[in-house]
Amino acid sequence: xxxxxxxxxxxxxxxxxxxxxxxxxxxxxxxxxxxxxxxxxxxxxxxxxxxxxxxxxxxxxxxxxxxxxxxxxxxxxxxxxxxxxxxxxxxxxxxxxxxxxxxxxxxxxxxxxxxxxxxxxxxxxxxxxxxxxxxxxxxxxxxxxxxxxxxxxxxxxxxxxxxxxxxxxxxxxxxxxxxxxxxxxxxxxxxxxxxxxxxxxxxxxxxxxxxxxxxxxxxxxxxxxxxxxxxxxxxxxxxxxxxxxxxxxxxxxxxxxxxxxxxxxxxxxx
Numbered sequence: 001x002x003x004x005x006x007x008x009x010x011x012x013x014x015x016x017x018x019x020x021x022x023x024x025x026x027x028x029x030x031x032x033x034x035x036x037x038x039x040x041x042x043x044x045x046x047x048x049x050x051x052x053x054x055x056x057x058x059x060x061x062x063x064x065x066x067x068x069x070x071x072x073x074x075x076x077x078x079x080x081x082x083x084x085x086x087x088x089x090x091x092x093x094x095x096x097x098x099x100x101x102x103x104x105x106x107x108x109x110x111x112x113x114x115x116x117x118x119x120x121x122x123x124x125x126x127x128x129x130x131x132x133x134x135x136x137x138x139x140x141x142x143x144x145x146x147x148x149x150x151x152x153x154x155x156x157x158x159x160x161x162x163x164x165x166x167x168x169x170x171x172x173x174x175x176x177x178x179x180x181x182x183x184x185x186x187x188x189x190x191x192x193x194x195x196x197x198x199x200x201x202x203x204x205x206x207x208x209x210x211x212x213x214x215x216x217x218x219x220x221x222x223x224x225x226x227x228x229x230x231x232x233x234x235x236x237x238x239x240x241x242x243x244x245x246x247x248x249x250x251x252x253x254x255x256x257x258x259x260x261x262x263x264x265x266x267x268x269x270x
Contacts, residue, residue, distance in 0.1 A: 031050025047068075076157070090138075091138040124153065
């Protein structure tokens, strides 16, 4: 299978990928909700659901190395390739979404793709979140480079947390004991935080990640149902900021550098 930039495959494939993203996000929320129950009773399940640094630190001293690294690594990298592919297939729309969605990485897009290319390698290594993964593909980072940085950075992250967990074993255990003692209040607090997270996500409307993903699936369905190729939204569309064209990143802009370095990607080889 040969991947072509800006050319999503059949709608069935895209919908599966989007479904995996939504499943991953749902699992992370369940992990946050179940913190009080799992932190001392099922630490492996805790990091399987949500491998954020806090959960990794709480679980590391309770798990053997194989379980910790195996589950932590698999869960951390599970959704990264999906976001990369979505950024690869929906490049301009991914850039527009990052501008609106992220106060941290949005300015990198506004400053230009060339600047992000210089910063992309350390960002992929140190913080390969959903925004970085999609933005990396949209700005031309090759697949094999992305995989190498992502995997090595994930291993480094797990190792650092493991070593810090050993150094601060006593205070970490104190936190675990506190959560276990006040399990019900912590559960209530977790539920409130998860509910607030859901509220702010759906309150975001067209800027929300859920809306963006479902909108991509809907456009792809139109393209595959014979209505012609899905077009990049016009500058007047709510799906694309007017700032995109003004900064040379809109659909009418000419890339200051040729994209011949990464016009397509072969599976497994970039």
